[in-house]
Amino acid sequence: MANKSSRTIRVILKMPIKVADFIVRAQTIHDTMAANPKTFPSPSPALTVLAADIADLVTKEASARARTVGAVADRDAARKAVSDDLSGEQAYVEQLVNADPANGAIIAQDAGMQLRKVLSRNKPDLALKKGAVSGAVRVFAKATKGARANEWQQSLDGGKTWIDLPPTTKASTAIQNLTPGVTVSIRQRVLTKAGQSDWGQPVSTLVV
DSSP, X not given: OOOOOSSOOOEXXXXXXXXXXXXXXXXXXXXXXXXXXTTOSSOSSOHHHHHHHHHHHHHHHHHHHTTOTTHHHHHHHHHHHHHHHHHHHHHHHHHXXXXXXXXXXXXXXXXXXXXXXXXXXXXXXXXXXXXXXXXXXXXXXXXXXXXXXXXXXXXXXXXXXXXXXXXXXXXXXXXXXXXXXXXXXXXXXXXXXXXXXOOOOOEEEEXX
């Protein structure tokens, strides 16, 4: 019987920013997981889906490099599809790691991923404050050294679905036009030279 950890073990992807490097990293994760079917019997999404989306991204990146009209937008949409696939694989691997923490490092390695170090500060604490007007919320995060951009998402259903918010260069943002009386959850991640961090722990507040 697997031992249960009192603390959730996080798995990280370490995805590069450059599209070419992103594709190589995504393909590596796919190939590594595919080579370990006993460890990963039911990936979500299926690895065939990830492979198809990577192939689509490769094609659309080639069109973008050829400066085909509209190709950059298509390429970016294809990259988001691969990113969403990888987030699903990450969650799947993380679930397996936490079910068997004693072998967590090996499981993550078999997926081409890594365990987050306990002392890592990739998930900054968030502070939510009431905005200047009704239905507004101000969000503040701890600044991350070397951050090129801060990405934000909000959820109005307790984290079941997330909506992208405009990215910011500063570690803060303002959200408006929310419905008073609802609970909004906010989460943040950063882009640095090393790549994209994982989403941080969400923080919630009642909108007034």
